[in-house]
Amino acid sequence: MGILEVKDVSKRFGGLKALSDVNLSVAQNTCHAIIGPNGAGKSTLLNCLVGKLIPDTGSVMFDGQSVLGRSPHEINQMGISRVFQTPEIFGDLSVFENMMIPLFARRDGAYRMHAYESVASEKELVSRALQMLEDVNMADKRHMHAASMSRGDKRRLEMAMCLIQEPKLLLLDEPTAGMARADTNNTIDLLRQIKDSRDITIAIIEHDMHVVFSLADRITVLAQGTPLVEDVPERIKGHPKVKEAYLGETAHA
Numbered sequence: 001m002g003i004l005e006v007k008d009v010s011k012r013f014g015g016l017k018a019l020s021d022v023n024l025s026v027a028q029n030t031c032h033a034i035i036g037p038n039g040a041g042k043s044t045l046l047n048c049l050v051g052k053l054i055p056d057t058g059s060v061m062f063d064g065q066s067v068l069g070r071s072p073h074e075i076n077q078m079g080i081s082r083v084f085q086t087p088e089i090f091g092d093l094s095v096f097e098n099m100m101i102p103l104f105a106r107r108d109g110a111y112r113m114h115a116y117e118s119v120a121s122e123k124e125l126v127s128r129a130l131q132m133l134e135d136v137n138m139a140d141k142r143h144m145h146a147a148s149m150s151r152g153d154k155r156r157l158e159m160a161m162c163l164i165q166e167p168k169l170l171l172l173d174e175p176t177a178g179m180a181r182a183d184t185n186n187t188i189d190l191l192r193q194i195k196d197s198r199d200i201t202i203a204i205i206e207h208d209m210h211v212v213f214s215l216a217d218r219i220t221v222l223a224q225g226t227p228l229v230e231d232v233p234e235r236i237k238g239h240p241k242v243k244e245a246y247l248g249e250t251a252h253a
């Protein structure tokens with residue numbers, strides 16, 4: 001039994017069946033990649049996991065509890081954090097101030113940006129934020145304006161903002177989209193470090209196969225809303241069904 005169990009999930013948008021009886025089991029403390037050509041249903045599936053979409057049928061269980069019918073905030077409180085394609089950080093604030101936001105959100109249930117000036121546990125929160133910045137090698141950038149950083153550093157900051165909430169499941173939606181190769185490689189290194197040093201499960205949607213094969217323990221290939229194959233990376237490489245799915249994409253391009 002995985003920490004995340006998706007059973008028979010289907011989702012329609014009008015006449016279009018975006019997901020069709022999807023089954024997915026993600027084992028605890030593994031990295032599970034979901035790949036597939038454009039329009040395969042990857043984002044729709046991810047949105048069903050975080051409460052942004054409600055499946056028409058099926059169930060989504062996380063850590064033994066159903067996520068269906070819960071708000072994105074409640075699902076986050078259950079231990080699922082999502083990193084978006086475009087980093088969701090506060091550009092006008094410093095790196096350090098960005099780190100304080102999820103800490104207050106978790107503690108107070110709301111974003112109280114200047115609350116740390118007056119709370120008793122300020123010291124503890126500050127030291128946790130600094131430690132997390134150390135962990136992601138950003139301590140020396142803590143005073144920088146978040147908006148002025150490279151895409152790779154923004155992604156690093158966003159991951160730190162997710163990790164400080166101590167999620168059990170980290171969902172990554174194309175974490176290296178639009179990045180230069182050097183930033184992509186840094187992100188791979190960071191994710192490896194996160195995976196190896198924490199009690200955490202990672203589910204990743206990614207088009208860049210270098211990223212997928214560098215990180216994934218298992219891979220599910222979606223095509224036209226249905227899982228085609230699920231296996232270890234070595235057997236996904238060169239799998240005829242996978243080649244066929246991606247060839248279809250090339251033919252349409």
Ligand SMILES: Nc1ncnc2c1ncn2[C@@H]1O[C@H](COP(=O)(O)OP(=O)(O)OP(=O)(O)O)[C@@H](O)[C@H]1O
Pocket residue numbers: 013016018036037038039040041042043044045
């Ligand atoms: N809100 C929506 N309304 C209508 N159709 C949608 C909506 N969201 C997604 N779709 C359609 O559902 C199908 C699956 O889309 P989805 O974005 O989940 O695919 P994807 O695998 O994430 O694609 P990509 O790799 O291009 O991001 C596509 O045909 C898409 O056009």
